[in-house]
Amino acid sequence: MAEHEQADGSGEALPLPGADHPVAQPVAQPDWHAMPRNQRLAAHKVECNACPVLCQISEGKAGACDRYANQGGALVRVDPVLLLRQRVDAAGGAVAAADADADAAWAGALVPFAAEGAAPLPLLAGEPAVFVTAVGASTTYPDYKPAPFIVSSLADGVDMVTVVTEGIFSYCSLKVKIDTDRWLGPEQANVRCQGEVVGHVTTAEYGSQMLSLGGVHHITGGSKKEGRITVDMMLRLGNQQAVDLHIDGGAQVLVQAGRAPVVNGRPESRMRVGCxxxxxxxxxxxxxxxxxxxxxxxxxxxxxxxx
Ligand code: SF4
Structure with a gap:
């Protein structure tokens, strides 16, 4: 992990731990905060423009989402940018391109996490030292700002450039693939969680039913309750927890990442391989x-x- 302060897209040196070829991209940029959008901004506050809420943050305080703060008159991202080690042991579900055994033992996690405090493993030759995530990276919003982290590395002699930027809460959404042959509901039908509309049924793909969940209309466009339940629903799905969804004029579905869906109380056991x-x-x-x-x-x- 690397602590970082800049939240304004003005470029930042990023030392990659263990990388052979760490290259930072500190690019001289204009001061994006020179012109706050609210001209009546008090002198002791900074305006966060990382999302449309545009918090005006007093010295020593954090904004509404607790992600950005005013530190000595500068807008800072309060969490460190998160870098993951690329390789974890086989028991934890290894993913290492050069390690066939590890590949075979891979438990299916897309991005493997090492247990907290686990001893670092030796890196394989030619293997990138770290996986650069966007967590804590800050955002490009408003979209004229450059990506906060542009990281170059060398993998097996091939130059790689990784550009990371953090999404803003208000626009977060999920597209959920429900592996079932059962009809879940008409396209465009509302999907509800705890009675609140949190998304809709969208076009089927690959023979599976697809749900579009979250997004700005449900997070900020409706009632506070709708927004809270929508974000909580996405958080739980993202953390591989089960979420109960009801589709207007259709089915009730229990959805959980990595598990077969339960449609109207019946766990799905098989489906066609595709369309x-x-x-x-x-x-x-x-x-x-x-x-x-x-x-x-x-x-x-x-x-x-x-x-
Ligand atoms: S990103 Fe957070 S601190 Fe910044 S304006 Fe939005 S809610 Fe406020």
């Missing part, structure tokens, strides 16, 4: 020589394969 097009594309060659004719019936695309 009709996927079935034809994936299995056409395997059918050759096994059967004379195959009819793939699907509610999206129907295929007929004849020898």
């Amino acid at each position: 009709g097009s996927a079935t034809v594309g994936m299995f056409a060659k395997q059918f050759v020589g096994q059967v004379d004719e195959v009819v793939v019936i699907d509610d999206h695309i129907t295929g007929v394969l004849s020898q």
Whole structure:
């Protein structure tokens, strides 16, 4: 982890622990805070422009979201930027491109986390030392600001550039893929959590039902209760906890990352591998020589394969 102060997109040196090729990108930029959008800003306050709330923050205080603060008249991001070690041990679910055993043992986590206090593992040759996350990186909002961290590194002799920026709460949303063949509800139907509208049913993809959850209309556009429940719902889903959702005119679904959905009280145990097009594309060659004719019936695309 590296403490950092700048929250205004003005560029920052980022020492990468253990990296062979740490390169910072301190780019001289104009002072983005020279012109606060509220011209009546009191002299002892700074205006945070990292989201549309535009908090005016007194010296020593934090803004409404506790992410930005006024430190000696400068706007600072209060959390450190989070860098993860790329490699964890196989028991924890290793992901290391050069380590076939680790790949085989990978438990499925997209970004592996080492246990707090775990001893650092030796890095493999050519392996990037760290995984640069956007957590604590600060934002580009408003969008004319450059990315707060532009990090270059070398992996297996290949130059890599990682650009990270932190999303702002008000625009956070999730697209949730529900692996079920069951009809969940009509497209555009409201999705509710604890009675509040937190999203809608959107276009099915890959043979799965898709929900669009969160977003600015539910987080800031409705009642405070709607906003709170929407953010809590996204937080719980993001932390792999179960969330109960109701679709207007449709099903009740218990959703949890990494677990099969429970639709109207019935845990899902199997579903088709994809839409009709996927079935034809994936299995056409395997059918050759096994059967004379195959009819793939699907509610999206129907295929007929004849020898
Ligand atoms: S990012 Fe946080 S501190 Fe900054 S304006 Fe928005 S709510 Fe206020």
